[in-house]
Amino acid sequence: xxxxxxxxxxxxxxxxxxxxxxxxxxxxxxxxxxxxxxxxxxxxxxxxxxxxxxxxxxxxxxxxxxxxxxxxxxxxxxxxxxxxxxxxxxxxxxxxxxxxxxxxxxxxxxxxxxxxxxxxxxxxxxxxxxxxxxxxxxxxxxxxxxxxxxxxxxxxxxxxxxxxxxxxxxxxxxxxxxxxxxxxxxxxxxxxxxxxxxxxxxxxxxxxxxxxxxxxxxxxxxxxxxxxxx
Amino acid sequence: xxxxxxxxxxxxxxxxxxxxxxxxxxxxxxxxxxxxxxxxxxxxxxxxxxxxxxxxxxxxxxxxxxxxxxxxxxxxxxxxxxxxxxxxxxxxxxxxxxxxxxxxxxxxxxxxxxxxxxxxxxxxxxxxxxxxxxxxxxxxxxxxxxxxxxxxxxxxxxxxxxxxxxxxxxxxxxxxxxxxxxxxxxxxxxxxxxxxxxxxxxxxxxxxxxxxxxxxxxxxxxxxxxxxxx
Numbered sequence: 001x002x003x004x005x006x007x008x009x010x011x012x013x014x015x016x017x018x019x020x021x022x023x024x025x026x027x028x029x030x031x032x033x034x035x036x037x038x039x040x041x042x043x044x045x046x047x048x049x050x051x052x053x054x055x056x057x058x059x060x061x062x063x064x065x066x067x068x069x070x071x072x073x074x075x076x077x078x079x080x081x082x083x084x085x086x087x088x089x090x091x092x093x094x095x096x097x098x099x100x101x102x103x104x105x106x107x108x109x110x111x112x113x114x115x116x117x118x119x120x121x122x123x124x125x126x127x128x129x130x131x132x133x134x135x136x137x138x139x140x141x142x143x144x145x146x147x148x149x150x151x152x153x154x155x156x157x158x159x160x161x162x163x164x165x166x167x168x169x170x171x172x173x174x175x176x177x178x179x180x181x182x183x184x185x186x187x188x189x190x191x192x193x194x195x196x197x198x199x200x201x202x203x204x205x206x207x208x209x210x211x212x213x214x215x216x217x218x219x220x221x222x223x224x225x226x227x228x229x230x
Numbered sequence: 231x232x233x234x235x236x237x238x239x240x241x242x243x244x245x246x247x248x249x250x251x252x253x254x255x256x257x258x259x260x261x262x263x264x265x266x267x268x269x270x271x272x273x274x275x276x277x278x279x280x281x282x283x284x285x286x287x288x289x290x291x292x293x294x295x296x297x298x299x300x301x302x303x304x305x306x307x308x309x310x311x312x313x314x315x316x317x318x319x320x321x322x323x324x325x326x327x328x329x330x331x332x333x334x335x336x337x338x339x340x341x342x343x344x345x346x347x348x349x350x351x352x353x354x355x356x357x358x359x360x361x362x363x364x365x366x367x368x369x370x371x372x373x374x375x376x377x378x379x380x381x382x383x384x385x386x387x388x389x390x391x392x393x394x395x396x397x398x399x400x401x402x403x404x405x406x407x408x409x410x411x412x413x414x415x416x417x418x419x420x421x422x423x424x425x426x427x428x429x430x431x432x433x434x435x436x437x438x439x440x441x442x443x444x445x446x447x448x449x450x451x452x453x454x455x456x457x458x459x460x
Contacts, residue, residue, distance in 0.1 A: 001354045001355055011249075013247055013248040013249050014247055014248075014249040014344075015247055015344055016247055016344070017243055017244055017245055017246055017247055017248075018243040018244075018247075018248060019243050019244040089350065089354050090354065091353065091354045091355070091356075091357070091360045092350060092353055092354055092360040092363075093360060093361060094360070096354070096360070097356075097357050097358065097359060097360050097361075098357075099357075100354075100355060100356065100357035101357030101358075101435065102357070103357065104356075104357050104434065104435040104436070109433075110355040110356075110357070110433060111355060111431070111433075112350075112351040112352070112354040112355040112426075112433070114244075114245055114246070114344070114345060114346045114351070114427070115344065116344045117347075117350050119350075120319065120322060120342075120347050120349075120350050121342040121344070122342070123321065123322055124231045124319050124320065124321045124322055124326070124330075124342040125231055125321070125330060125340040125341060125342040126321075126327075126330065126334075126340075127321070127327050127328075127329075127330035127331030127332070127333065127334050127340070128327065128331075129327060130321045130322040130323060130324070130326070130327050131323060131327075131367045132364075132365060132366055132367050133322075133364070133365050134362075134363065134364035134365070134392065135362060135363050135364070136362055136392075137361045137362050162364065162366075196342075197344070201341070203339075203340060203341075203342070204334065205330075205331065205334040206334070
């Protein structure tokens with residue numbers, strides 16, 4: 001499981017341990033979320049041989065279960081494989097878990113390499129409770145369901161002292177933050193983390209009352225993580 | 231927020247991006263979980279000046295709130311600060327969140343650096359659902375409460391499709407796994423991840439029925455992460 005940089009402007013030495021490149025260079029079979037971005041990552045790693053001599057296969061939300069089965073065949077034949085998603089950590093809010101699960105069923109060893117996870121980085125810097133936290137992925141889009149979901153997250157944040165992390169499609173960030181400040185109590189703390197690991201990174205934790213007074217005007221179409229705390 | 235290697239035998243180039251050392255070398259004020267291990271980490275980074283010319287302060291579970299307030303004074307006076315826990319990522323299942331929260335209240339920027347989190351690495355390699363997951367820290371130690379907690383986690387894993395991560399004091403790992411296989415359904419998948427990032431790392435996902443048939447005999451006193459899935 002090989003992580004990739006999250007930010008487009010980030011260099012590899014900022015995002016990944018040197019060791020990861022040594023591992024990647026030793027491998028010839030790559031399962032990638034997207035062929036184009038997978039090839040781009042491999043060319044940044046400097047493989048020392050032409051990318052088109054490598055075997056690449058895609059695994060993403062469009063991959064049928066039967067196709068996942070076929071992806072493991074070279075591995076069962078003895079080949080090492082690297083799973084690489086488009087950005088961040090494969091298997092965490094990104095494809096990869098289906099192949100890893102299949103490897104476990106076949107007794108194949110799965111090794112995680114260190115790299116950037118926007119979820120974990122946002123939590124680290126948020127000041128929210130990191131002794132108990134949950135990542136909930138995307139919330140429902142329709143306003144009534146979304147409001148119910150946000151109130152449930154806020155309730156769980158308070159009763160279980162568990163920080164509640166969620167994400168949104170970048171063009172809907174503003175709507176999500178508006179729904180959060182409309183649904184949650186004034187003293188509930190909320191983290192907005194934008195452009196993590198990029199030069200433009202901004203991670204801010206404020207109360208709902210403070211966010212209401214000054215909403216960020218630059219959320220639009222930027223990758224963001226939201227955390228609801230106590 | 232500066233991560234540290236998790237494994238004692240791990241070298242820095244395996245666990246951390248090169249960039250982290252540049253950041254650490256530019257800093258003179260360090261808030262560390264433990265003075266001794268903090269100094270050891272700084273000497274491994276090769277600061278280029280004697281460690282005893284640096285300012286180090288401790289932040290851990292014994293630090294009173296008033297002391298945390300005093301830790302931010304140099305930061306408010308304009309000094310950059312690195313928060314370093316004993317192993318892994320500060321603020322995530324480790325001290326650091328209290329200082330980060332105080333920084334946010336004072337409008338001080340908090341920046342997370344990339345590094346190893348045993349929670350995230352275990353999840354990446356587990357094959358469990360990484361689109362929704364929760365870290366629950368330590369479970370109750372007394373058998374009846376522990377069984378209730380495990381059943382609640384299993385229920386949430388099934389009804390909310392949310393992978394449930396927990397940890398235990400290493401000398402009680404074996405008891406925790408025994409409680410899991412006694413409390414959960416035979417077809418529930420459970421990950422046991424030991425010695426993450428060390429040479430001896432082992433991450434295995436099996437059903438409860440499979441774990442019952444062959445319990446690992448080498449869990450004792452090794453750092454472990456447990457994940458209950460569907």
